[in-house]
Amino acid sequence: MNIKEASQITGVSSETIRYYEKIGLVPPIDRKETGVRDIDERIIRRINFARQMRSAGMSVENLQKYIQLFDADENNQQEQLDLLQEQLEVLEEKRDDLTAAINHLTFKLANHGKHMTTFEEELHELEQQQQKHPKPLYDDVDVKK
Amino acid sequence: MNIKEASQITGVSSETIRYYEKIGLVPPIDRKETGVRDIDERIIRRINFARQMRSAGMSVENLQKYIQLFDADENNQQEQLDLLQEQLEVLEEKRDDLTAAINHLTFKLANHGKHMTTFEEELHELEQQQQKHPKPLYDDVDVKK
DNA sequence: ATAGACCTTAGAGTACACTTTAAGGCAAGC
DNA sequence: GCTTGCCTTAAAGTGTACTCTAAGGTCTAT
Known part of the structure; x- marks a missing residue:
């Protein structure tokens, strides 16, 4: 080919x-x-x-x-596992963001009849609904890694 | 602040x-x-x-x-819905890729004891396992949109 | 009142991941 | 034999999304 x-x-x-x-x-x-x-x-x-x-x-x-x-399949076992673990964490975080984004869009599509006054009101509404991985807006500082 | x-x-x-x-x-x-x-x-x-x-x-x-x-909350209802729908599809495709990537890494971590001869063999093994969204390697042409 | 740490803007610079260009070779059909 | 359409390489160019720099202002503590 x-x-x-x-x-x-x-x-x-x-x-x-x-x-x-x-x-x-x-x-x-x-x-x-x-x-x-x-x-x-x-x-x-x-x-x-x-x-x-x-x-x-x-x-x-x-x-x-x-x-x-x-x-290059040398005996870098530990190095491999570390890289794997690290990448997995990066991707999982990305997945959470992606999931939240999809939820946001889905919510918009489902609620497009209702009129919300502001974007912020809507974001707030959505945060309320995302009590799955319950995340406060911020705790003290240094929230995002 | x-x-x-x-x-x-x-x-x-x-x-x-x-x-x-x-x-x-x-x-x-x-x-x-x-x-x-x-x-x-x-x-x-x-x-x-x-x-x-x-x-x-x-x-x-x-x-x-x-x-x-x-x-700018004008009456662009249809335009909004179209953009929403379009973005949702993009993100869902991304999610599928991300899920596959996470599965790959998880598989690697779980099977790091076993030695596979080639990367290709491993990819093949993984494809076998992903009979959830069953996807052939390719059908005829023009597989990816 | 001088240092140090924060802030402001406009605009230049950078990193990443391609994408295009230039110059040319090969193979098939008219 | 010439056009069409594919291919090759190396290198320059592009788009996106920041990130940094310069030149200066303000605030707090010593």
């Missing part, structure tokens, strides 16, 4: 696929005799994985580190 | 709060006689909201549009 087809399948532009190969987010891709990339299912998986992680909010730099730890 | 305290409470830097005010992600902030910003709970809510939406992956531009629709 050539790069254009791979691009259509993954939703990642050809340019970005080349860029990802260059910086190591996907491994070196085999070439045909003519030097043209010959992309197989294994590479498609890696492109999709990179896309997914990037979309999830992992930086290119962290994704590089992450991948290097696995591709 | 001054901008530094607001920054500590929200986790958004003072510079970014000023920037958000300038571009309209938070409304004009009241000043003391000396010209210094006097930040109240209402503004804290708006800063937190902006931070949340940004972290969730909404662009500054879309967030501006979104906020303008509410602050």
Whole structure:
């Protein structure tokens, strides 16, 4: 498969696929005799994985580190686990923000009949409803990490 | 409250709060006689909201549009609903990627004892497990929107 | 009253992640 | 054999979202 087809399948532009190969987010891709990339299912998986992680909010730099730890499979067990744990925490925090954002939009869509006087009133209303992870507006200082 | 305290409470830097005010992600902030910003709970809510939406992956531009629709509360009902719906879809797609990423990391952490020969093997293993939203690797072309 | 820590603005600078350009090669169809 | 459409590389350019700098003002404590 050539790069254009791979691009259509993954939703990642050809340019970005080349860029990802260059910086190591996907491994070196085999070439045909003519030097043209010959992309197989294994590479498609890696492109999709990179896309997914990037979309999830992992930086290119962290994704590089992450991948290097696995591709160069030395005994960096502890280092791996630390990076994993750290990234997991970042993503979980992002997930909470994302969930709150989705709830906000869903709430708006459900309540678009009712008229609220101010944006602030609405935000307040929403905070009331989010008594799942109960979070005060602020405790004392240094609330956000 | 001054901008530094607001920054500590929200986790958004003072510079970014000023920037958000300038571009309209938070409304004009009241000043003391000396010209210094006097930040109240209402503004804290708006800063937190902006931070949340940004972290969730909404662009500054879309967030501006979104906020303008509410602050200038004219009869743009349909326009509002369209923007809402559109943003909701973007965020839901992001959530799916994020969920997959979190699953990947969680899987890694759970299986760090077992040694997998290749990254690809592992990705494949994971795809097998994700038969929740069953997604083939690709159907025909034009899989990703 | 001088230092230190906060604040203000406008505008320049930076980091990140692509994206485009330039210059050229290969292969198929008319 | 020439156009079309794909491909290649290296390097320069772009867009987004901050982040920093310069030049100056105010407030509190010593």
